[in-house]
Amino acid sequence: MASLTIDNLHKSYGATKVLKGINIEIEDGGFLVLVGPSGCGKSTLLNTIAGLEEITEGDIRIGGTSVAGLHPSKRDIAMVFQSYALYPNMTVAQNISFGMEIRKIDKPTREAAIKRVADVLQIEELLKRKPSQLSGGQRQRVAMGRALVRDPQVFLFDEPLSNLDAKLRVDMRTEIKRLHQRMGTTIVYVTHDQIEALTLATKIAVLKAGELQQFGTPDEIYNDPINMFVAEFMGSPSMNLLDCDVTNEDGLMLRLAGGQYPDVVLPAPDCDGLARYVGQTVKLGVRPEALTDPEGANRSTDRIVEAMCYIDVVEPAGSDTFAVAKIGAFEAIARLRADAQITPGELTPLAFNMSKAVFFDPATQQRIR
Amino acid sequence: MSHSENAAPSNKLVRALIYTVLIFFVIYYLLPLYVMLVNSVKTLEDIRTGNLMALPKLLTFQPWRDAWSNAQIGVEATGLKPYFANSLMIVVPAVALSTITGALNGYVLTKYRFPGADIVFGMLLLSCFIPFQIVLIPAARILGLIGWSGTIQGLILIHFVYGIGFSTLFFRNYYAAFPTELIRAAQIDGASFFQIFRRILLPSSGPIIVVTVIWQFTNQWNDFLFGASFSGYTSTPITVALNNLVNSSTGVKEYNVHFAGAVLAALPTLIVYIVSGRYFVRGLMAGAVKG
Numbered sequence: 001m002a003s004l005t006i007d008n009l010h011k012s013y014g015a016t017k018v019l020k021g022i023n024i025e026i027e028d029g030g031f032l033v034l035v036g037p038s039g040c041g042k043s044t045l046l047n048t049i050a051g052l053e054e055i056t057e058g059d060i061r062i063g064g065t066s067v068a069g070l071h072p073s074k075r076d077i078a079m080v081f082q083s084y085a086l087y088p089n090m091t092v093a094q095n096i097s098f099g100m101e102i103r104k105i106d107k108p109t110r111e112a113a114i115k116r117v118a119d120v121l122q123i124e125e126l127l128k129r130k131p132s133q134l135s136g137g138q139r140q141r142v143a144m145g146r147a148l149v150r151d152p153q154v155f156l157f158d159e160p161l162s163n164l165d166a167k168l169r170v171d172m173r174t175e176i177k178r179l180h181q182r183m184g185t186t187i188v189y190v191t192h193d194q195i196e197a198l199t200l201a202t203k204i205a206v207l208k209a210g211e212l213q214q215f216g217t218p219d220e221i222y223n224d225p226i227n228m229f230v231a232e233f234m235g236s237p238s239m240n241l242l243d244c245d246v247t248n249e250d251g252l253m254l255r256l257a258g259g260q261y262p263d264v265v266l267p268a269p270d271c272d273g274l275a276r277y278v279g280q281t282v283k284l285g286v287r288p289e290a291l292t293d294p295e296g297a298n299r300s301t302d303r304i305v306e307a308m309c310y311i312d313v314v315e316p317a318g319s320d321t322f323a324v325a326k327i328g329a330f331e332a333i334a335r336l337r338a339d340a341q342i343t344p345g346e347l348t349p350l351a352f353n354m355s356k357a358v359f360f361d362p363a364t365q366q367r368i369r
Numbered sequence: 370m371s372h373s374e375n376a377a378p379s380n381k382l383v384r385a386l387i388y389t390v391l392i393f394f395v396i397y398y399l400l401p402l403y404v405m406l407v408n409s410v411k412t413l414e415d416i417r418t419g420n421l422m423a424l425p426k427l428l429t430f431q432p433w434r435d436a437w438s439n440a441q442i443g444v445e446a447t448g449l450k451p452y453f454a455n456s457l458m459i460v461v462p463a464v465a466l467s468t469i470t471g472a473l474n475g476y477v478l479t480k481y482r483f484p485g486a487d488i489v490f491g492m493l494l495l496s497c498f499i500p501f502q503i504v505l506i507p508a509a510r511i512l513g514l515i516g517w518s519g520t521i522q523g524l525i526l527i528h529f530v531y532g533i534g535f536s537t538l539f540f541r542n543y544y545a546a547f548p549t550e551l552i553r554a555a556q557i558d559g560a561s562f563f564q565i566f567r568r569i570l571l572p573s574s575g576p577i578i579v580v581t582v583i584w585q586f587t588n589q590w591n592d593f594l595f596g597a598s599f600s601g602y603t604s605t606p607i608t609v610a611l612n613n614l615v616n617s618s619t620g621v622k623e624y625n626v627h628f629a630g631a632v633l634a635a636l637p638t639l640i641v642y643i644v645s646g647r648y649f650v651r652g653l654m655a656g657a658v659k660g
Contacts, residue, residue, distance in 0.1 A: 052553050073559030085550035089572035098568075099558035146554075 002063030002076075002153040003028045004049070004186055010057035011044055011210075018044050020210045021058070026203055028063075029184045035197040036207035037233070042190045043158055045207070049188060050156050051075050062153055073099075078147035079156040082163065084139045086131035086146075093118075093127040096145050117145045120179075137168045144179070157189040161196065173199060194234045198222060206230050225358065228365040231285050237322065240291065240332040241360070244284045246277045254284060257328040261347065264307040264327055269354040273368040282368060283360040288322065288335040290353035296337040297351035309334075309350045314342055325350060409433065409628035416624050432625035436633055440626050442614050443605075449630055452610035456590060456637075458521050459606055463528035464585045470529070471536020471581060472574065476566055478537070479544040480552045490541060496534035501594050504531075512599060519601025527599060528589045535588075536581045543577040544570065579648040587638045607634045 004026045011019040019041045026032040034042040047053040049060055051072035059066050067075045086095050094101075096117060097110045118124045121141045131139060140160065147155055157176070161169045177200055180187055191197055197204050198218045206213040206221060206229075214226040225231035231239045244254040244266075252268035252275065266284075268274050274282070297304045309325040309332070316322075321336045323344075334350055342348055359368040408416055409432050411425040419426070438448035477483075478490050508527055509518070517523035547570065555565045596606040605613075611634045615627045 050553075050557060052556065072553075072557045077557070079554070079557050081550040081554060083548055083550050085548065085554040087551060087555070087569055089569075098555070098560070102559045102564060146558075 002186060003030075003061075004032070004154055004188065005061040005064075006045075006049070006058070007061065008058040009045070009048065009055055009060065011041075011048060011053065012056045018210050019048070022205075022207075022212050024203075024205050024212065024215055026186060026188070029186055031180055031187045031189065031200055031202045033197040033201035033204050034188065034190045034207060035192065035194055035204060035233075036213075038192060039209075040207040041210040042192075042207050046079075046156055046158055046188060046190045049154070050077055050079050076153040077156055078150040078152040078154075079158065080143045080147050080160045082159040084131075084143040084163075086139060086142055088131055091128055091130055092123065092134070092142050092145075095131070095142060096149050099146070099150055113149050117149045120148065121145050136164050137172065140164060140172055144176075148179075148183075153186065155185055155187045157187065159190055159192065161191070162193070176200065195236060198234065204234075206233060208233075223356070225285070226367055228283060228285075228360045231358065231360070235287060237288050237333045237335075240284075240286045240288065240330070242284045242286070242327060242330045242332060243281050243362070245281055246274055246279065248278045252278070256284070256330075258310075259326075259328040261310045261326070262308055264309065266305050266307065266352055266354060269303055269357055271359060271368065274359060277359075277361075277368065281362060283362050285358040285360060286332065286352060287356060288333045290356040291325070291332060291334040292351050292353075293334075293336040293340040293342065294349055294351045296340060298353060301353060301355040303353060303355035305352045305354055306349045307352060308347045311342060311344050311346055311348050314344045323348075323350075405628045405632055409436075409625055409632055411625050413621070413623060413625055432623070432629040433633070435623070435626045436614075436630035440614055440623070440630065441617065441620070442610050443602075449607060449610055449614070449633055452605050452607045453633070455521065455600075455604055456607040459524045459528065459604070460586060460589045463525045463532065463589055464582055466525070466529040467532030467536045467585055468578065468581045470533050471538075471540045472571070472578070473566065474533070474537040475540025475542075475544045476570055478541045479547070480549060480570075481562070490537070493534050493537045496531070497538065501531075505594070505598050508595075509599065519599065519604060521604045523599055524595060524604060524606070527595050528585075528592065531595075532585045532589065535584060539577055539581045539584070540574070543574065547573065576648055579645050583641055583645055586641055590638050 004024075006022050006024040009019055009022040010017070022045060024032065034045055036042050044053060048055050051067065051070055051074075055068060059068050061067065062075060062077070086092075087098065090098065093114050096114050100110045100113060114127065115124075118127055121144060123138065123141050123145060126134060126138055126142065131142070134142065140163075143160070160176075161172055164172060173196060176189075180200075189196075189200060198221075201218050203215065204218055204221045205215045208229055214221060214230045216224070221230060221234055225234065225239075228241060232241065242256055244256045246268070247253045247255055254266045254268050256264040256266070258264060294304075294306050309327060311323050312326045312331065313324040314321060315324070316338065319338055321338055321340055321342065323334045323336055323342055325332045325334055336342060360366065361368055404421055407424060408421065410428055410430060411419070411432075412427055412429055415426050436449055438450050439446055440448045442449070442452070474493065478486050512518045512523045512526070517526065551569055552565055555569050560568065591608060592606070593608045593612070596609040597612075600606060600609060611630050614630050
């Protein structure tokens with residue numbers, strides 16, 4: 001177990017810069033999730049931590065010791081690959097013990113380690129099988145077993161759940177979280193699935209085009225996004241980003257042009273930065289759960305504002321009902337209680353929770369605070 | 370069911386047609402083999418008086434015995450036996466060496482990529498297209514310089530070097546489809562370059578090894594030009610010996626012995642094809658489709 005520090009990390013392939021000065025620090029026993037759209041460099045970052053790819057500039061420290069230039073096997077890490085990467089010609093037991101065999105650890109020790117890991121992951125009955133005889137979930141377990149048996153300082157996971165079907169993915173996600181709680185080992189986990197990121201992480205690093213956008217706890221990332229990219233990328237359905245005019249009429253007001261329907265006018269919440277935008281247009285960010293039916297609104301805050309919105313489509317989803325509201329040229333997704341009475345094609349009052357609203361400069365896409 | 374009954378008549382006609390054509394071609398291809406086999410078990414008298422296609426009046430295996438151990442080849446009546454041994458001593462090491470080298474090349478070219486890897490591969494590929502005649506004189510010069518002219522090891526070297534191009538092509542295409550994550554996993558497990566090659570890559574290379582071995586074995590066993598150019602008195606391969614046997618200008622032409630000798634010379638490649646033919650097609654397809 002150890003902390004992990006990524007210090008001003010650069011990585012280029014020739015003239016192509018893949019990682020542009022990444023700074024991340026995760027404490028001992030932390031669960032760091034690297035998240036971002038495909039091509040953002042998150043897998044490259046993981047590979048540089050593993051030592052599978054060299055770094056161009058900067059440093060990586062595990063437990064305070066620089067590992068830059070060290071061979072992957074000398075970094076005291078273990079990795080679970082997206083394709084599981086089980087050796088097809090070996091049995092499950094051989095797969096798990098291959099690393100120990102290479103390190104010339106004697107057979108009784110190896111057998112004991114295999115047994116211990118098989119016990120943790122409940123794969124005892126699979127030990128004599130070949131990878132081709134396993135299901136996707138079983139392969140996933142074996143791949144984790146191969147990592148667990150090394151008892152490393154840091155676990156690296158490269159999109160480990162993306163090849164599983166939806167149900168199994170949720171089960172394995174819980175399993176990984178449980179494993180982390182029990183072992184307390186530092187984990188670095190790459191995913192493009194923002195739900196995985198939010199559920200698993202103690203710290204999330206959001207990447208885009210080789211640049212670190214925001215680094216923080218899941219709560220910070222979700223509720224306090226630093227720019228429009230992070231706001232839109234995290235959360236499902238994603239945050240509504242609506243154009244609104246800032247006006248000063250008896251206090252700061254936000255006016256959302258309604259087009260053929262009445263304008264939506266909201267009093268601005270406490271946000272010092274907004275004063276500088278009077279007479280200009282800003283982006284209002286409201287998460288679907290902060291836009292709901294008045295009865296279902298969170299009454300613990302006094303920042304609930306009701307406004308009439310035109311409901312275009314209603315999508316019941318069992319636990320909730322999602323409604324697409326048309327506000328001028330924009331579509332906003334509202335999350336209502338499952339039994340909310342709502343009809344498409346009508347003007348209906350919706351409650352805006354302005355305490356959760358965030359604002360962005362449309363030009364720089366940065367947060368207005 | 371009614372559907373297939375309706376479709377049956379035209380189906381049968383088409384099938385009959387297809388089989389007719391196929392059977393025709395089978396006969397066409399098997400006829401030379403038939404002629405060789407049938408005449409190799411006739412007496413010389415039988416061949417001279419009878420028809421080439423006719424079955425033997427008197428079955429005899431003496432031509433086979435003669436071809437193997439008695440026939441006059443060159444100055445001595447040794448039969449093809451010592452030359453068969455020469456060919457084996459040349460081809461088996463050459464095939465093994467070029468296959469192993471090809472596998473290593475393929476491994477490095479796909480999994481340990483270095484700047485200019487594609488250029489190196491291109492040049493290796495080019496060697497597949499160089500006509501044999503062009504390299505005869507430089508090769509002779511090199512063999513002379515290292516003192517291997519007219520020796521078994523000289524021919525091994527020539528065949529080995531010439532085989533690298535094709536074996537590299539086969540293995541590179543096969544390994545290009547081999548998941549790189551497996552190599553990375555093995556690296557993290559601490560396996561060295563050769564450990565990964567031996568423990569991870571080779572056990573999964575069965576089909577392509579078969580393809581390469583068949584390809585190299587057939588080409589090297591059937592080679593005549595290098596054999597005729599670089600072999601000496603004690604290193605003549607069977608193809609050259611067969612030529613010497615058949616083209617001998619003294620005495621009576623023993624056609625039955627010639628036929629038997631030709632079959633003997635072709636036997637190893639025939640056996641290799643029959644034993645592993647289906648792996649050959651499978652492996653070629655795997656390399657072609659995935660590569």
